[in-house]
Amino acid sequence: MKYRLDQLLSRKHLTPSREKARGHILAGNVLVNDEVITKVGYLVDENVSLRLKVNERYVSRGGLKLEKALKTFSIDVKDQIVLDVGASTGGFTDCLLQHDVQWVYSVDVGYNQLDYRLRNHQQVTVMEKLNAKNLHPDLFDKPINLAVIDVSFISLTKVLSFVLSVLKDREIIALIKPQFEVGEQITGFKGVVKKAEDHLKALHLVNDYALSTGLFTQSLTYSPIKGPKGNREFLIHWSDRKSKEVIDFKAVIDQAHQELRD
Structure with missing residues (x-):
């Protein structure tokens, strides 16, 4: 058969x-x-x-993306309280737990997606059927040090301010998915962004919005793996600490195109 x-x-x-x-x-x-x-x-x-071909270290491939961000950005999450927005099956949450966080609030608009091992984990609060736009400080009983974001079918510019409203420390790692930032006129019916100039447009669009909220860009890298449809994705680190470093967005994009060929 x-x-x-x-x-x-x-x-x-x-x-x-x-x-x-x-x-x-x-x-x-x-x-x-x-x-x-x-x-x-x-x-x-x-x-x-x-x-x-891959080693399933995390419950989903998303864990590999966040792992690279933590290493590249030199962020130590040990004993931190973290908000995971767009948790889905829990790749980011799993990665955070394996890097010794104290607690994770796993938020997703969907229902019953989080892996059962994480759902029953004593250091995870599962918050399902919760739209990021409905985040409110009263929903959390612990001060949040860091937010990680991986959302789909919506621009990061539509959720960033709501995430910031619940953070004690304005520190964010976000996965930028260009296909949800630039519009269908660029992605086409297949939903894939291929051109480097369109990736640059997406990154600047999201980053400019973040800067308008008072955040500062600390670092940028590309995801080590493509998204399900073959999209190149990027990881960015923002905080309210002023940074003198000028990040070369184009260089990161060029490296992504070189390492993750079509």
């Missing part, structure tokens, strides 16, 4: 869901008989040899 590749990965418990299976396939992480297959609907026999 033949199955779709995403279906068989989930069926064989190589991934916890078909959604995660699709992400791995599109990222080129799935080998069928030692050959990389990037077509989600590729039909395979039930007894075919399947293998993932």
Whole structure:
């Protein structure tokens, strides 16, 4: 019997869901008989040899993104209280816990997405069905030192001020997804931003808004892996500490294009 590749990965418990299976396939992480297959609907026999190229250190690939940000930005989150906005299955939350945070508030507009291991973790407060625009200080019983943000289908400029309103320390690491910043006239029907100049436009759009709130840009890097559809993504660090360093956005974008080729 033949199955779709995403279906068989989930069926064989190589991934916890078909959604995660699709992400791995599109990222080129799935080998069928030692050959990389990037077509989600590729039909395979039930007894075919399947293998993932990546080490599942976190419950989702998002953990790898935040891990790079923490290392690149030299941020120590040990004993910190952190707000995870757009937690989804919990990649960022998992990464934070593995870096010894004291507590994580995991916020998502969705429901029942957070991995069960994190859902039952004694250092995690699960806050589901909560839109980032409805964040309010009264919802939190601990002072928040840092926010990490990974939202989809909405611009960061639409949620940033609400996140800032609940923080004790105005410190943020955000994943910038250009496809949700520049509009459909650039992404096209496939929802992918390919040109470096469009990435630059997206970064400046989001960063300029952050600066208007009184934040200062501390650092910028690119995600070590592409998004599910093949989009290059970027991680940025803001705080209210003045920074004399001038960040070369274009250099970071050029490096992303060199390292993560189409």
